[in-house]
Amino acid sequence: MSDSSPRTDVKRRRFIKAAGVTGVTALLSGCGGDSGGGTETDGSDNTDTAGGDGGTTTDTMTAESFTLEYVDVDGDRAKEHFAPVIDELNGEYDTDISLNFREIPYGNMRQQLLTRVGGGNAPDVAAIDQIWLGSFYESGELMSFSDMKDAVNFDDYFAGFKPAVQQEGDLVGFPITTDVRGMYWHKNMVDEAGFDPESPPETWSEFYELGKQVHNPPETYGTGVIVASGIWSVPLFSAGGQFLSSDGSTPRFNSEDGVQAASFYDAIYNTEDFGPQEPIFGDHNMPREFIGGTYATTPVYGSWLDFFARQEGMSNEEIKQQFGFGLTPHPEGGQPATMNGGFAWAAFNTTDRPDIVRDFMTRISTQEFNRKIARVTGRIPTRQSLLDASDVWENILWSETIKDMLEYGGTRPVSNWSTVSSVLNPELQRVAFDRAEPQTALENAAQKFRNQV
Structure with missing residues (x-):
């Protein structure tokens, strides 16, 4: 995945003092053949004992x-x-x-x-x-x-x-099996801000109001959300948009629905300004930071967050007592959505x-x-x-919640997905870093997609 963002862009509304956005590669080169870095666990499955002389032979095929x-x-x-x-x-x-x-x-x-x-x-x-x-x-x-x-x-x-x-x-x-992307929140922080700790906000405007109320930097930020095309799928789906045409050849993410979805990042990091000063992207320790209280909410994260909580020594009972989980808020006039992996x-x-x-x-x-x-x-x-x-x-x-969420599930396109993510990631980052308007960024990504497909 390419997470690079130009360092020469001028911010639209405020200056972020940053060392620059660096490219992050999630996939490492592997070796061919049978070595491959995988772990063989077959032991002596292929060992046969020959009759007659009592010798042993090994046949793989x-x-x-x-x-x-x-x-x-x-x-x-x-x-x-x-x-x-x-x-x-x-x-x-x-x-x-x-x-x-x-x-x-x-x-x-x-x-x-x-x-x-x-x-x-x-x-x-x-x-x-x-x-x-x-x-x-x-x-x-x-x-x-x-x-x-x-x-x-x-x-x-x-x-x-x-x-x-x-x-x-x-x-x-x-x-085989799946996961869903939804919103997590710290119940005590939400409760102290005067909101219902058992129910997430349903719309973006309600989410923005909550985020600003619990925003107390630098101890706690109102929310933390990763800027990446896969995460962005939930705002995109909830706004009624899609990544590509049905045959995977034409970008659709630059539609009006896509522009609305990109404004979700713009609001969190710029116009409403209740996220961390540095937008989160790439290989980041966001899950553990959320668990530790750095962010009061995280609106689009996978249902495997409990894995990180257990690594921190929390039991299932403690996880459910401390955190809430539900559908990510959707735009006014939009629809509930999640993304299945x-x-x-x-x-x-x-x-x-x-x-x-x-x-x-x-x-x-x-x-x-x-x-x-x-x-x-x-x-x-x-x-x-x-x-x-x-x-x-x-x-x-949260089994009952997840059962309901499965009805709203969508998936990313697998045809040309690597190209989609490589052109969208840096442009979504430019939006989050306040270096491009959502529509301009998505049009740039769409043109790069057309040039590569």
């Missing part, structure tokens, strides 16, 4: 054996979650099937997978961040599952997840055993397996039929 390589993000799902599926496959095929489960840190994962795909050494199956699917689809190496929609009851997925896994009408993945299972058509891989994908994409994965990981399920599955939701904070 023979006519009678197949090792399915699966790649996932570090620290989310685990090999043992898939062991029963491998056992089922072994009962169906006259082949000794084993699982090579690999984990890669999130920051390295996209580049490592793209390097392997480009080198003809793709894994069989991977859990891929939905916003990366467009890049892999363009490689021509993703397996199609359009003929499996009925087998996995594709209609059961929430509508907000479907566009990301369907490219040009072709089904190329299955949503999460990973999707995808497979590569370079596999030696497409029959086994397709069977594996069918089994892990069923409603029951989605239920299991959501339950053991504590992640939000992607299927409507699991809204009433109490065992899934018992470990998810």
Whole structure:
């Protein structure tokens, strides 16, 4: 992601003394082949004991054996979650099937997978961040599952997840679990300011009023929000806007709705002025700063914030007692909105055993397996039929609120998303740093997009 912003721009309303905005790269270069920085956890899965002389041989791929390589993000799902599926496959095929489960840190994962795909050494199956699917689809190496929609009851997925896994009408993945973006606030700060600590403001004007009341710099700022295209999706959706045309070829973010959405950043950091003096962007420690009380609210953040709170030693009970969570406020005349993230299972058509891989994908994409994965990981399920599955939701904070939010979910476009983010990020930062009007900034981003696509 490119987060660079020109240093020569003159501020419109006030001067911010800053060292300058530097580019931040979230993805590190990875190695191809099997080294890749991932952690192999397959142990001796591929070791067979030969008869007769009592010797031992190791086969990774023979006519009678197949090792399915699966790649996932570090620290989310685990090999043992898939062991029963491998056992089922072994009962169906006259082949000794084993699982090579690999984990890669999130920051390295996209580049490592793209390097392997480009080198003809793709894994069989991977859990891929939905916003990366467009890049892999363009490689021509993703397996199609359009003929499996009925087998996995594709209609059961929430509508907000479907566009990301369907490219040009072709089904190329299955949503696993998700997250939502909403507003967090410190209940005690909101209460002391005379507002309801159990309910967030619904409109931007109400949010601005709250933010200014709790703004007490430099101890506490009224709000903290990251300036980035992904975060900006929620104001954009709530204003009725979209990033691109349906085919992903034409910018739509520079519409009147987009200009209204960009004014959200302008208000927080400039016209209403209740954010920190330096706008937040790039790789920032904002979650822990919010938890520590630097910001009274944060209007667009992912539902994984509880992970950081637990790292600070807080229990679920303490988290819910101290913080509130709900929908991000929307503009007057706008609509409630959130943005769904999460990973999707995808497979590569370079596999030696497409029959086994397709069977594996069918089994892990069923409603029951989605239920299991959501339950053991504590992640939000992607299927409507699991809204009433109490065992899934018992470990998810603000579960009833999140269930309601799923109905308002939208996703970022996966086609040309890397280009969208690279042109939008610096222009949104210029708005936040008071160096460009929202309309001018978005028109600049739209022109850069047209020049690159």
